[in-house]
Amino acid sequence: MKKKPEPYLNPYVAGIFLGVVLFISYVVFGHGLGASGGIAKIIGAVTDAVVPAHTEKNAYLVGLMRDSAHPLDTWLVFEVIGILIGGFISGTLAGRLRIETFKGPKISNPARWAAALFGGMIAGYGVRIARGCTSSQALSGGAVLSAGSWAFMLAVFAGAYLLAYFVRKLWN
């Protein structure tokens, strides 16, 4: 039986919900939320497992590995696991758990997958240049008023709006 998905939360209500979670993170752990760091740790660990000799030559990857006893034994990875569980629970309860592809009306599924892969690559590279993503930099650093995080946030919106016109066929 196919259930009709529930509507999304009012954006201001969702924002308060998200802000409270962020605040709790600062109270309990003394730092904000993170998503990209955990993915980076997993990639570092995979590289290390597949081609250990290569990791040794790569100072950046070695740095990524050295933070903790085991590369995956870090809060960043546990938070990523939590994000996946939380998204799954929410999506399931709201009737949104199904295999599908979200895209603009004028492109095919494979074209959308290619764009998602390519956009992900660019975003992944940018995340590491900036030392954080929309969660760890913009949201968390924004709330504690880090100057660099606000610069990052403005740059993200500037970059996205700058390119939006040129990739409008993907979405419109």
Added chain:
Amino acid sequence: MAPFDINLSLGHYWLNLFYVITGIGFGFALERAGFGDSRNLAAQFYLRDMRVFKVMFTAIVTAMLLIFWSDALGFLDYKRVYVNPTYFWTAIIGGVVFGFGFVIGGYCPGTALVSMSTLKLDGLFFVLGLSIGMFLFGETIGFYRAFWDTSGFYGDVTLQDFFGVSAGVVVFGVVVMAIGMFWVAEKVEAYFAAKPSGGNP
């Protein structure tokens, strides 16, 4: 006084469990906000739906007010919480590059994970792309390591340091700015909703 040093009081495994629980709250909030759907995120950049902006700034204002009120009441010590250090030029360059990837791919890392967790294939491809991009960063950072390590580095500088005013002034300014921009966002949405639909010319 918070932040609590729960690593010492609870031990390693409990700490990790707390991180999983926090992540669940985070992922749940993102999914409820509609961020598991790339169309909702991309719409921000075509001004059709300002959901990204509204959720993000409501969250920032909420957390900021709770943090600074707690500090004023002596519950949370702002001086002891982690403030992302400022690397100005890498924040700007990385931010623009990230913004490009955001509008092409339709997600950011956290929202892509949530999308993937509800079986959306575009979210899955974005996460794969992120992984490749991060790997490539590791492969190429050697060419500009010195720039990346030092360019525009100012340490733990905050907006109140930067503008030379008290934290209260900045907090007030951010709240006023956010309310003003929410008002603009509602106007923009109303404008686009009033326009006859039927796709792009």
